[in-house]
Amino acid sequence: MSQLQVSIENGQILVISINRPDKMNALNIALIAELGEVLAKYDDDNAIRGVILTGVGTKAFAAGADIAEFAHFTADEGENLSHRGHVIFKVIEHYPKPIIAAVNGFALGGGCELAMVCHLRVATANAKFGQPEVNLGIIPGYGGTQRLVQLIGKGRALELLMTADMITAEQALSFGLVNHVVRDHADLLPKCTEIINKIAKKAPLAIAKIIDSVNAHFAHNRDGFAAEIQHFADCFLTEDFKEGTTAFIEKRSATFVGK
Numbered sequence: 001m002s003q004l005q006v007s008i009e010n011g012q013i014l015v016i017s018i019n020r021p022d023k024m025n026a027l028n029i030a031l032i033a034e035l036g037e038v039l040a041k042y043d044d045d046n047a048i049r050g051v052i053l054t055g056v057g058t059k060a061f062a063a064g065a066d067i068a069e070f071a072h073f074t075a076d077e078g079e080n081l082s083h084r085g086h087v088i089f090k091v092i093e094h095y096p097k098p099i100i101a102a103v104n105g106f107a108l109g110g111g112c113e114l115a116m117v118c119h120l121r122v123a124t125a126n127a128k129f130g131q132p133e134v135n136l137g138i139i140p141g142y143g144g145t146q147r148l149v150q151l152i153g154k155g156r157a158l159e160l161l162m163t164a165d166m167i168t169a170e171q172a173l174s175f176g177l178v179n180h181v182v183r184d185h186a187d188l189l190p191k192c193t194e195i196i197n198k199i200a201k202k203a204p205l206a207i208a209k210i211i212d213s214v215n216a217h218f219a220h221n222r223d224g225f226a227a228e229i230q231h232f233a234d235c236f237l238t239e240d241f242k243e244g245t246t247a248f249i250e251k252r253s254a255t256f257v258g259k
């Protein structure tokens, strides 16, 4: 049975909701695999201009990897769990359309890592963030030791990772872990939709190149500046570049087609 709810809003936003509310939307192996499959299905669909990833209910975005599932794992099984998660998280990180984590409650452990791998994060005021793995005798296995440092800096990241402290949405906002905080749950998806609608008015190929150029900064085997130069040059080959510059000169709004 599907553990994700999937819908398309306004014909252009893919909304994926983690649907295990009775288990605080804990992430099991099948659910992560399903997430990868859903994203793969839409990655070259030109109609889809962005993705919102959220959790069903008002309590949890995802309270971590499913502890019951891995409690008896061997080291090999643990490595496999982490490795497979990393593969799908990389799909999210490199997705050519913006993915926003709409954090509707607890984002702990793998849930915090899942929010962090999305391109942007919007949280409700009741959301809580943390990496409590050390309480279980383990460390984050879905990129938390790396992406938390990227987002909030080494000192703050080490403190959260070693103390297992939870932080509020407001603290997460002041740390730069989230982009926006909304007061009520009812405002969460509208705020994410507003952001995607704004991005959807821009040239889609340029948006994909922004995502890749920024990711290149964090890839040890790539030169981010070189990636930017190449992507910048490639923009000049696109119809959208001609449309954007022509529209500016003609003092009208551009209509981009993603070519």
Ligand code: COA
Binding pocket: 022, 023, 024, 026, 027, 063, 064, 065, 066, 067, 068, 106, 108, 109, 110, 132, 133, 135, 136
């Ligand atoms: N894996 C598996 N099950 C989980 C889970 C997880 N990460 N997080 C919550 N659940 C389950 C609970 O076992 C419980 O199931 P049950 O009703 O069958 O007993 C259900 O979700 C509700 O959780 P509960 O702990 O009763 O809710 P709470 O409101 O008292 O506490 C949390 C909420 C999020 C603080 C608490 O569930 C928690 O600490 N979860 C684990 C967080 C964690 O360590 N994550 C990192 C995992 S690597």
